[in-house]
Amino acid sequence: MIRPHSLTLGQTGNCQREPQETAVTSPLRNTPTGVLSLSFLHPSGQNLEPQVAMSWSKEHVLSATPELLPFVVLAGAVGLLLIWVFRRQQKVWLIDQMPGPKGLPILGSALFVSVEPVELFKRVLSFCEYGPVMRVWIANVAYAIISGAEAVEVILSSQKHIDKSRDYTFLYPWLGTGLLTSTGTKWHSRRKLLTPAFHFKILEDFLDVFNRQSARMAQRLSGKADGKPFDIFPYVTLCALDIICETAMGNTVNAQDNSESEYVKAIYRIVHIIQMRMSRPWLQPNVLFKALGYAKEHDACLRTLHGFSQENISRRRQALRDGRGRHAEAGADDLGRKTRLAFLDLLLEYSEDGAKLSDEDIREEVDTFMFEGHDTTTAAVNWALYLLGHNPEIQDRLQEELDGIFGDSDRPITMSDLREMKYTENCIKEALRIYPSVPIIGRELKEDITVGKYHIPAGVTAMIYVYRLHRDPEQFPNPEVFDPDRFLPENCKTRHPYAYVPFSAGPRNCIGQKFALMEEKVMISHVLRKFRVESVTPRNDLELVGEIILRPFEGIRVKLVPRRDAETAPAMLKSRSDC
Numbered sequence: 001m002i003r004p005h006s007l008t009l010g011q012t013g014n015c016q017r018e019p020q021e022t023a024v025t026s027p028l029r030n031t032p033t034g035v036l037s038l039s040f041l042h043p044s045g046q047n048l049e050p051q052v053a054m055s056w057s058k059e060h061v062l063s064a065t066p067e068l069l070p071f072v073v074l075a076g077a078v079g080l081l082l083i084w085v086f087r088r089q090q091k092v093w094l095i096d097q098m099p100g101p102k103g104l105p106i107l108g109s110a111l112f113v114s115v116e117p118v119e120l121f122k123r124v125l126s127f128c129e130y131g132p133v134m135r136v137w138i139a140n141v142a143y144a145i146i147s148g149a150e151a152v153e154v155i156l157s158s159q160k161h162i163d164k165s166r167d168y169t170f171l172y173p174w175l176g177t178g179l180l181t182s183t184g185t186k187w188h189s190r191r192k193l194l195t196p197a198f199h200f201k202i203l204e205d206f207l208d209v210f211n212r213q214s215a216r217m218a219q220r221l222s223g224k225a226d227g228k229p230f231d232i233f234p235y236v237t238l239c240a241l242d243i244i245c246e247t248a249m250g251n252t253v254n255a256q257d258n259s260e261s262e263y264v265k266a267i268y269r270i271v272h273i274i275q276m277r278m279s280r281p282w283l284q285p286n287v288l289f290k291a292l293g294y295a296k297e298h299d300a301c302l303r304t305l306h307g308f309s310q311e312n313i314s315r316r317r318q319a320l321r322d323g324r325g326r327h328a329e330a331g332a333d334d335l336g337r338k339t340r341l342a343f344l345d346l347l348l349e350y351s352e353d354g355a356k357l358s359d360e361d362i363r364e365e366v367d368t369f370m371f372e373g374h375d376t377t378t379a380a381v382n383w384a385l386y387l388l389g390h391n392p393e394i395q396d397r398l399q400e401e402l403d404g405i406f407g408d409s410d411r412p413i414t415m416s417d418l419r420e421m422k423y424t425e426n427c428i429k430e431a432l433r434i435y436p437s438v439p440i441i442g443r444e445l446k447e448d449i450t451v452g453k454y455h456i457p458a459g460v461t462a463m464i465y466v467y468r469l470h471r472d473p474e475q476f477p478n479p480e481v482f483d484p485d486r487f488l489p490e491n492c493k494t495r496h497p498y499a500y501v502p503f504s505a506g507p508r509n510c511i512g513q514k515f516a517l518m519e520e521k522v523m524i525s526h527v528l529r530k531f532r533v534e535s536v537t538p539r540n541d542l543e544l545v546g547e548i549i550l551r552p553f554e555g556i557r558v559k560l561v562p563r564r565d566a567e568t569a570p571a572m573l574k575s576r577s578d579c
């Protein structure tokens with residue numbers, strides 16, 4: 001028997017067959033000349049290489065190329081295809097080990113999620129019934145929906161899984177690749193650069209802005225404090241917008257007094273368009289986005305927003321160069337008010353000090369703060385007021401704390417007051433648990449991960465469903481009940497560290513969380529030092545829209561009365577809780 005026919009391609013390209021009756025052991029090896037040869041071992045152990053070697057040189061290959069090329073190319077293509085199919089099947093198999101809906105052929109669950117935002121939020125929530133780790137196919141894209149603390153920890157604590165999901169790309173035209181949307185080395189260097197800008201000492205400077213704008217909000221709310229229902233959402237929003245504009249850019253849009261300003265309208269419109277685009281797959285391809293008329297409006301908003309940011313950058317850069325930078329300016333502005341740094345000034349100083357930040361780079365970051373720093377806080381303050389408005393006893397306790405600190409005075413809030421507001425802080429934390437401003441955090445997995453018994457392959461989009469995570473009854477018994485005492489130190493001891501992540505966690509956590517907590521405390525206490533709040537819409541009737549930010553579909557309807565009146569007419573606002 002001949003095993004195998006040995007094939008020797010000599011230097012001339014001639015091909016000879018030499019039958020050899022022998023057994024074969026490990027025949028393949030490389031020769032030093034780049035020639036591949038086969039060596040054969042006789043059962044006796046003798047190496048028969050000289051007689052039975054298969055080898056070919058470049059020349060042989062070249063001379064055979066014309067006829068073989070199409071076959072080689074085809075074989076290569078088929079080979080690659082098979083490898084791809086095999087690998088893909090392997091991934092599909094791994095993904096399908098996770099529980100999840102069966103879905104339709106090709107479409108998966110695409111039709112199931114092609115619904116209006118309110119319904120979409122409910123449907124995605126229903127997926128979590130499959131367990132803390134589940135999968136869903138939207139056409140050929142696999143999503144892993146994660147709502148268990150152990151699995152959340154694997155993803156958020158990792159230095160590797162820092163890439164945001166595809167949805168964030170719709171923010172690129174506005175925010176570029178600023179801190180929120182960037183990844184890799186760009187993100188690392190920006191994060192390092194920006195972290196000192198959120199130092200406690202710097203935040204202290206912003207307290208004056210928080211106080212002034214919150215006092216203005218409370219003043220505007222006085223006009224509504226007649227016990228009749230109204231939507232408080234726009235009042236909070238405009239105040240948060242004024243705060244972030246002044247702290248990020250050192251300029252004010254006076255949104256509370258001029259909600260019709262071009263900038264204010266553009267910011268609302270663009271956030272709305274982006275959120276729509278994220279939740280409606282048919283708006284995602286650029287062609288359809290243009291064809292359906294959204295691109296034009298989107299781009300007009302962009303021009304207004306970028307124009308405003310750029311104008312501020314140029315103005316502040318010039319001031320810095322003229323020696324009127326933040327340190328020099330720390331005297332008074334045109335109106336005699338004490339001036340303070342803005343994030344923009346810090347970025348400009350870094351750039352003048354040699355950090356390579358162009359105007360465009362600075363704009364990305366300032367726009368990122370404008371976006372990330374106002375919608376999130378707006379939602380958080382609204383939700384806190386809404387929940388307090390449904391829980392009069394808890395509101396009483398909070399107001400007792402405020403009265404203990406401020407008495408009858410309406411003086412501005414100081415840093416030491418903020419430290420004393422422990423119960424207020426727990427109310428804010430509990431509101432962020434029940435209604436986290438960012439209800440879903442998306443990550444593109446670049447490497448395989450193992451969570452519990454599941455192996456999730458790279459390429460899957462992980463969606464951390466914070467809204468559901470915060471309702472795990474094992475971590476938060478009676479999860480729908482608003483109970484700020486859950487955040488007393490003794491009640492947090494046994495909780496999983498990743499069971500509560502309103503500001504995300506790990507390397508990509510929210511850089512602005514201290515800023516946000518301070519701001520929330522100031523805004524809420526300005527309202528509750530003056531008014532009693534009662535929420536109108538029962539929690540069970542509340543419709544939620546969970547896009548980038550978790551919002552009420554139809555605003556937050558409340559009744560307000562001045563606290564002094566509420567004390568004389570307690571029946572009106574102190575009598576009920578329908579939670």
Ligand code: HEM
Nearest residue numbers: 179180372373376377380437438502503504510511512516
């Ligand atoms: C209650 C208010 C806030 C909440 C609940 C909140 C929540 C979050 C969350 C969950 C993330 C992670 C998002 C993700 O991974 O996709 C995040 C990131 C971020 N937040 Fe906040 N945020 C708040 C306020 C703020 C404020 C006031 C600022 C700025 C002044 C800010 C700036 C940022 C930035 C720049 C990032 C990106 C950080 C990075 O990737 O390194 N946030 N925030």
